[in-house]
Each structure stands twice: as C-alpha cells, then as structure tokens.
Amino acid sequence: MTKLRIAIDGPAGAGKSSVSKLLAERLDLSYIDTGALYRCVAFEMIMNDVALDDERGIRRILADLQITFRMEKGKNRVFLNGRDVTAQIRTEQVGMLASTASALPFVREALFAMQRRYAEKGGVVMEGRDIGTVIMPEADLKIFLTAKPESRADRRMQDIKTAGLEEKPYEDLLEEIRRRDDQDTQRAACPLRPADDAVLLDNSSMSLEETAAYIIDLAEKKWGQGVCRRS
Numbered sequence: 001m002t003k004l005r006i007a008i009d010g011p012a013g014a015g016k017s018s019v020s021k022l023l024a025e026r027l028d029l030s031y032i033d034t035g036a037l038y039r040c041v042a043f044e045m046i047m048n049d050v051a052l053d054d055e056r057g058i059r060r061i062l063a064d065l066q067i068t069f070r071m072e073k074g075k076n077r078v079f080l081n082g083r084d085v086t087a088q089i090r091t092e093q094v095g096m097l098a099s100t101a102s103a104l105p106f107v108r109e110a111l112f113a114m115q116r117r118y119a120e121k122g123g124v125v126m127e128g129r130d131i132g133t134v135i136m137p138e139a140d141l142k143i144f145l146t147a148k149p150e151s152r153a154d155r156r157m158q159d160i161k162t163a164g165l166e167e168k169p170y171e172d173l174l175e176e177i178r179r180r181d182d183q184d185t186q187r188a189a190c191p192l193r194p195a196d197d198a199v200l201l202d203n204s205s206m207s208l209e210e211t212a213a214y215i216i217d218l219a220e221k222k223w224g225q226g227v228c229r230r231s
C-alpha cells in the first residue's frame, strides 16, 4: 500500500463519501469518514439522553468511545463500542446534532487524536470538514468538494428514494442543507473552509464517475500513472 494522503473536505451532500470510497478503491488506500466519528458522539448523546450543555455527560461518552470501520462489499460499516451503527447514524437528527456538537472545542479535541492516528499511518483518503486545514495539513492532495445547495438537495432526494427511506419535500431538504452549511461554516472551532493549497471542485453538474476521474487525473499528474492500480 502506498503512503499517499488525500484530504477531501466540503459541505454536507457534496458527494464526499461516494467519491472518497471510489478513490480509496482505485488508488488502493484506506478510507476514513471522519463525519462518522461526530455522528457516533451524537448517536450516543441521543441514546443516553445527554444534552448539549451536559459537558460531563459528553466527556464520559468521549472517554468510552471505541469506533472501528470495516469495508464490506463496498459499504463502509461503522462499529461503535462493538455494535454496528452504520444505518442508525445516518438519520437527519443524528447529522444535525453531530453538526451542533462538533462546534464544541472539547469534542473536536477528543476526536483529534483518533483522526491523527489515521493521518500518521498514511495510505489514506480522509473526508470531513477540517482535514486539509487541521487534521492532515501535510496531505499530498487536498480537494475542497462542493456543489450548489440545489444540486445537493436533489441528490439527497435521490439517495432517500434509493434507500427506501421516508421521503421529504425538496424544500425541507434544501432548508436542512442550508442550515447545516451555516452551522459548519460559522462555528468558531475549525470551521469548514478550504485549505490555502486545496483544489476547489464544484461538482454540481458532474457525475460521481466524472468527479472521481478528475481527482485521479490530478493524482496521476502529481505521482504518475502508476498511482492508479485498479481502475
């Protein structure tokens, strides 16, 4: 396995996870979804009735947090303290609370060490909000992946349909996306922003394949054709 480090940051619904998974597979790297860590904290808060202002309760959750990832048939399974929570952490309620809790500096600090371990190992595609700026500033390639809120709401609607989840009006999805963008970009602690050396990529009118191909092309220009072992 190569020791390349790729950072993919961007707002909710820009397609970071799908693209990162594809890149990891094609470039033979491991894939780390850092949003899942924040989602696990939020999930535990909900399950244990821990409020946002209960710092002691949240710290207890953070101290006991054991998260592992396992790639199974192209799906990134997330285990929280030994339990498969892959589906449970994907709800809008968990996403929104993850976004709110992620603004707490002590939460970010606790998850920092965990993320740094993955970064230091290398051979990784990490996706999140502050990977290129804070977690892995030494990354070999940084992409800031974005798309218009309308395109992201469209995609979210498609995903919900495909997954057979309860459908929501387009306007509600758009509103949720805008609210999360505001929270993630306006917070004081490590707000979502592109690193100075990140490549900005708006994929509003690009397919997943086109987005992945664009990034692989950048990687190949930097490291040569051999970087892509399986395409």
Ligand code: DC
Pocket (backbone or CB within 6 Å): 012, 034, 035, 036, 038, 039, 095, 098, 099, 102, 103, 127, 128, 129, 130, 131, 180, 184
């Ligand atoms: O990528 P996601 O939607 O699964 O992330 C959920 C929330 O977690 C997101 O709204 C903000 C927070 N997050 C963060 O603050 N920093 C990261 N590196 C990843 C996610």
